[in-house]
Amino acid sequence: MAQGSPVAVASSSEVSVSGADAIEDLLSAAYPLGFTIEQMRQKAKASFRRHDAGTFMVDEVVVPGRLRSATNATGGLLVGRVRAGRIHVTCDGIEDRVAAGGTYIPGHPDSPTRGRSDRTRVQAVTLTPTVLTAAAGLISEEAPSLRFARLTTASAADDALWAAAADHAASIPIHRHTQLVVDAAARMLAITALTVFPNNFTAPDPLLAPPGHVGEPTLAKAVAFIEENVHRPVSLGDMAAAAGGTGRALQYAFRSTYDTTPLAFLRRLRLERAHEQLALADPADGTTVGVVAALWGWSNQGRFTTAYRHAFGVSPSSTLNS
Template sequence: MVGSRRCDVVRSTFSTPDVERALASLASAYGTRIQVTRPAVGGGHYRYERRAVGPLALDSITFPVDASYDVEPVGPLMVLEVVSGAMRVECDSVSSSSAVGAVMAPAQPDVPFHSHLDRLRTRVAVIEPALLREVAGLDREESRTPLRLLRLHASAEPTHAAVWRSATRYVWDLFGAEGAAGTPLVLDAAARMLAGAALTVFPNTFTAHDPLSRGPGHVGAATIRRAVAYIDAHAHGPVSLSDIASAAGVSARALQYGFRRRHGTSPMGYLRRVRLERAHRELQEADPAGGETVAMIAARWGWGKPGNFSVVYRRTYGVSPSTTLRDDGGATTAPS
């Protein structure tokens, strides 16, 4: 995962009836400074809970007052879901309001903004630009360009908002779970999934490539072989597109183009195939009497939801993973 190969979930909570302490806690969490521009009206307990893995944090915040604030620039991309109450934001001379159910990116990364919170309860995804760059498949030259949203403050379309809410609830629950579901591959995949959703929901400079820019160029068979060898050797741990491209010696976009031409899938799609094959092999070799389960093996190879794993497995091998585990899978082989 970007910035760190550690995939431990870091969890923290904080609660206080003191508005000043609440603001100090929030400013510390986001690495910024917050200044009150209109005194708070109302009262109650402020509550903040964070669940974070590497470059992704999910925050649940209850701010039970009506007040206005100036916020200094925050580096990561923030995507906010209004659970209750309301929020108004002004950034880059653009103002917008969000009501219950809205999903929005309240501010450009690295740009100060003004916010008015009215008894807000919200869930916020805080995504580091480095993770977004990797998921977008930017090469080194492109990654120098800062992330900018193309439609600042625009709330996500209803369909996109529903997908975002479902995705964040899944990741929130996953980051709060104990046991097999919290394997490094599952956590890494969840973080990348949410970063990809953010790039899809909010048009941005990382994914809006210039149609007149030079194409990715030719990628030879030797380059693809290097990429395949890297995937095969590292499939057991978190792997990013930029990791594979670096090992192959080409840009991420060039690798994706060449890989699709030769293998009919993306590098990350090939990685999923390899992990499915490894899971299949483990199911064949596992002894269910020894305590191994489908869920444990699926999680070890990146599937946080056993039901999703079962669908993909049955489609590929023609039987359920539980059948392979129970019968030792002697005759189940992937179709050629």
């Protein structure tokens, strides 16, 4: 058999149910939201169809009644395309309404959201956090919390752009498509979502800035605290407390000034200390890469080696043995 990209594991499912309790159970099982039927005909039926490709899902959901939803966090990003009906969404003080033809998100992935819908037919696309950070060119561990300036698209052109991307992803044959095809579709969906919904991953906006302001003296305190405590366990809260600011404001200040996050700044400084120690060490005295990596906070030597090579262009063992 010829070698090629592995076949992706994907699945499809379809179901229809009637009755308020059954519909609430169906939707709650499909999404990390709590649903309450407010008004619906006794024998009304809801239908649900899912195309699950692993890194993204495309659903078609029909709910012939009035529905209320709420959640503390959705985790990934859900993008809804309203084919019929009306939807009202609220998150972190942002409130938007969308009618048939419009596109929306319930809210920020890690914030409480509230929503209401009325006799809707929706195409819902779910994307994993990993896909979103990769599409934005960020490292998952260093990415800030994803924030949006609005919960609906700004124009019909944006709606059309999203519709084309979602329809293409939904049209990928569920059987025998390769992982490369799935990954390309997931990346296309993520890039499109981050394009049509202004956000802090790809286009920082004053509306998305954290509350509070960090001036140069406060930022200098944070940097000094990090340098003095580089060998100790330090959290973002510790840095903010030492600097006299908030964690979110500190994140924004580091991103604006150093193009990184406070924790990434700390990790880079630890890498530099490890580099200095390896350069001065003598392998004959028992110093190993694993020992130095553990000393500076890396429990996984492979990850340390990857980060070290990315930062300095050589492996840590090469530095130790040079």
